[in-house]
Amino acid sequence: MLSREENDYLTQTGPGTPMGAFMRRFWMPFMLSEEIAEPDCDPVRVRLLGEDLLALRDSNGRVALVDQFCPHRRVSLFFGRNEECGIRCVYHGWKFDADGNCVDMPSEPADSNFKDKVKLKSYPVREKAGVVWAYMGPADAMGGMPELEWMEVPDDQRYMSRWYQECNYAQAVEGEIDSAHVSFLHRKIDNDAKNKAALTGSYFSGDTAPKWKVVDTEFGMTLGARRIVEGGKYYWRMNQWLYPFYTMIAPVPGESRTVRMWVPADDGTCNIICVTYNNERPVTDAELHSWQNGLSSHAARIPGTLIPAANAANDYNIDRQVQRDETFTGIVGIRAQDAAMTESPGPIVDRSLEHLGTSDTAIIKMRRLLMEGARALEDGHPPAAARDGALYRVPAYSAVIAEDADFDERPEILEGMRVAPAAVKAAE
Ligand code: FES
Ligand SMILES: [Fe+2]
Known part of the structure; x- marks a missing residue:
């Protein structure tokens, strides 16, 4: 549990807050390139760390993120005209151009220099692997972008989407x-061990009280969970949490990997970018169908919005008969099942009322790492992970081993949790 003051410290990320200052030291993914695909496209409203911004692509193809x-x-x-390398207020x-300079002020006399004194707030932006990133921190503290494994797979081997969570x-x-x-x-009532399409199967239902091992790392932490599975073997599942809001969920062996970026839009809204990818092969039609329709890790959205179709207003379309006969929740899709749980306490849960157990070890640690990081920054020590993007070269991983040993003692697992160094470091 946290005190009310600690809860505020952890959850408030707006301008002027310590956690907001901490977050602003990192590059922030905030939308997909495809949302602003063409030069002079329609501008898109973006809410990021409590700020109302506007994203657009100018006539030269350059992305701008400016004060709305x-x-x-x-x-x-938002109602402006995106034309001839700038956004014109109607x-x-x-x-204003992409750097926020006022390049035309037709309502003032031609000999006025007033336009040179007016600036629109603008943040540095980069595009990488289909995602648009912003840096909102002090200019002299700008670090490298995270080098995430999915950025290096071919386009046809990954699928990405974005949605909001309340x-x-x-x-x-x-x-x-x-x-x-x-x-x-995420359990099915009729549990079929061969069905690995969802996060079910004997690996998860056979041992419901796994052994935990959470290890601090330079990028954040590795969360190991060990379950005893058939044949007395040990199934280790290593998820990753990376500063300040990335998660990587270990795949069932051979399946695609999922990375989610939980970016604060404001304190009560999370802007989620989800990437699922496979190092070996292109995305299959069956996977695409599942992801696009909200049947597994991605959200199906209300068309034209970032709002998931299954949401709090419709109780995530819970079907009580399905809940009796088929699945633990009666809610379709891992994404919606998760959202039903995490949205249900309200936008900011009162952590002073919790009763945390051993299964909450990773949660306790994440809160501590974030708050310690923000306090260190208040004391003048910026976060190391914000400077060094190479720290992020780590995937989630899972493996079945015969030995009764912790994951961090097994060389084959440690090797599996490493992404090879980039052949050519991406130009930034
Ligand atoms: S309010 Fe935008 S030009 Fe006047
Ligand atoms: Fe889940």
Whole structure:
């Protein structure tokens, strides 16, 4: 449990908050390139760390992330014209380029230099592997972008999507690193050990109280969960949590890997980017069908929105008969099952009322690492992981071993949790 003050410290990420300052030291993924695919595309509203921003691609193909509100009389530039390398406010015609410079101010006399004194707030942006990233911290503290494994696989071997969740980022992440819940929340009643399409099967239902081993790392932490499976063997599942909000969920051996980025839109809303990828082969039609329709790790959305089709307003389409006969929840899809749990306490859970057990070890540790990181920054020590993107070259991993040994004592597992160094370091 946390005190109310600690809970505020952990969950508040707006401008001027310690956790917000900590987050702002990292590159932040916030949308998919395909959402602003073409030059002079429609601008898209973006809410990031409590700030209302606007993303657009200018005539040269450059992405801009700027304050949503015009510095003249603060109307929304969402209604503006994205034309000839700038966004033009439709109220009085002021125009701003991707760096936020005012390049035209037709409502003032031609000999006025007022436009040179007005600036629109603009953040540095980069695109990588189909995702758009922003840096919102001090210019002299800008570090490298995280080098994540999915960035290096061919486009046809990965699928990505984005949606919103109506809860604080920490709450959403806690649901993800809570490895104990897979034995319950995602269970099928008629458990078929051969069916590995969902996170079910004998690996999860046979041993519902796994042994935990959580190891601090430079990038965050590795969460090992060991279950005893058929033949008296040991199934180790190593999920990763990486500063400040990335999670990697270990695949069932041979299946695709999933990475989620739980980016605070504001303190009550999480902007989620999910990437599922396979190192060996292209995405299959069956996988695509499952992901696009919200049957597993991705959300099916209400068309034209970032709101999942199964959401709190419709009780995630829970079917009580299915819950009696077929699945533990009666809710379709891992994503919706998770969201039903993590959104249900309300946007910010009161952590002073919790009763945490041994299965919550990773959650306790994540909170501590984040709060320690934010306090260290307040004391003048910036986070090391924000500087060195190579620390992120780590996948989630799972393996069945015969020996009764911890995962971090087994060389083959440690090897499996390493992404080879990049042949050529990506130019940034
Ligand atoms: S409010 Fe934008 S130009 Fe006047
Ligand atoms: Fe889950």
